[in-house]
Amino acid sequence: MREVTESSGTTDASEGEDSPYTPRYTRDELIEKLGVSAEFAEKAWNAFGFARRSSEEKVFSDRDMEALEMFNASSGAMPETTQIAMARAIGQTISRLAEWEAEQLREIADDPTIPWTLEQMSEALGQIQHLIWRRHMALAIERHTDHSSEEKVDLVVGFADIVGYTSLSRRIDLGDLEALLGSFEDDTFDVVVDHGGRVVKTLGDAVMFTFDDSGAAAAAALEIHRLSESDHLPPLRVGLARGAVLPRLGDVFGEPVNIASRLTSSARPGTTLVDDSVATQIADDDRFYLKSMPSLRVRGYKHLKARVLEPHRDGPLSD
Incomplete structure (x- = not known):
């Protein structure tokens, strides 16, 4: 099964080698292109829930690069401590969800009457998650607008x-x-x-x-x-x-x-x-x-x- 846990996007054979979702960068290449300090990169990587080790595997796409560049550029308006806290919240939530989903998908895949592979179900579930996330994000933004800009x-x-x-x-x-x-x-x-x-x-x-x-x-x-x-x-x-x-x-x-x-x-x-x-x-x-x-x-x-x-x-x- 293709490694998907360290990439924010998914790939598909139909997208071709020139797709913005095609993995192109290792973790170290990504850090170099982003121009962030090694210390901050290690903190963020650890906060997202991944081990601090180098890998030659290319798991990051151009779309991942664009998203992380925006995250990194927010440092002017968002203190580093807040960025790390956000990374930790995302990492902990997604890690728990992924563990539960992987367990459920493996049980489903063991059923001989199920026509889909584990990879197909994983990609479909990822698309559903994105759909649900978009709707929840829209509702959350609406709630924050209703409550004005006050912190409390x-x-x-x-x-x-x-x-x-x-x-x-x-x-x-x-x-x-x-x-x-x-x-x-x-x-x-x-x-x-x-x-x-x-x-x-x-x-x-x-x-x-x-x-x-x-x-x-x-x-x-x-x-x-x-x-x-x-x-x-x-x-x-x-x-x-x-x-x-x-x-x-x-x-x-x-x-x-x-x-x-x-x-x-x-x-x-x-x-x-x-x-x-x-x-x-x-x-x-x-x-x-x-x-x-x-x-x-x-x-x-x-x-x-x-x-x-x-x-x-x-x-x-x-x-």
């Missing part, structure tokens, strides 16, 4: 996690555990996206997400709990907090993240806790009922105010 944005941050996951993982075999986590992550993702939110990341037994709208976040939280009924999942717990967060490399940081995490850890099985900011914004929404509770004493917060979020006992009021 006002969002609802939420966590959903599986109650008793540690003890559960000791009682069931790895196959059942994998199926449980897959069902939890997939279905939670669907709920969040269907309500207009965005999944930030998965953390083993937890999913972190964000919403612009507090009402949508609350509705999603209540629906997430219903997954325990339909998918035979253990009880779940959810925490929601609203405030200014700092988006960085696909993640978000700030006090609402900490508060949402503490609320989730403090929630009883099958319940959602929300902070004052979320509670205030959904107080008049007849889909929800907010139940008072004593202030929480958790790590970093001696008197954390929270409410228990429940569906409205009489259902939404009619117009």
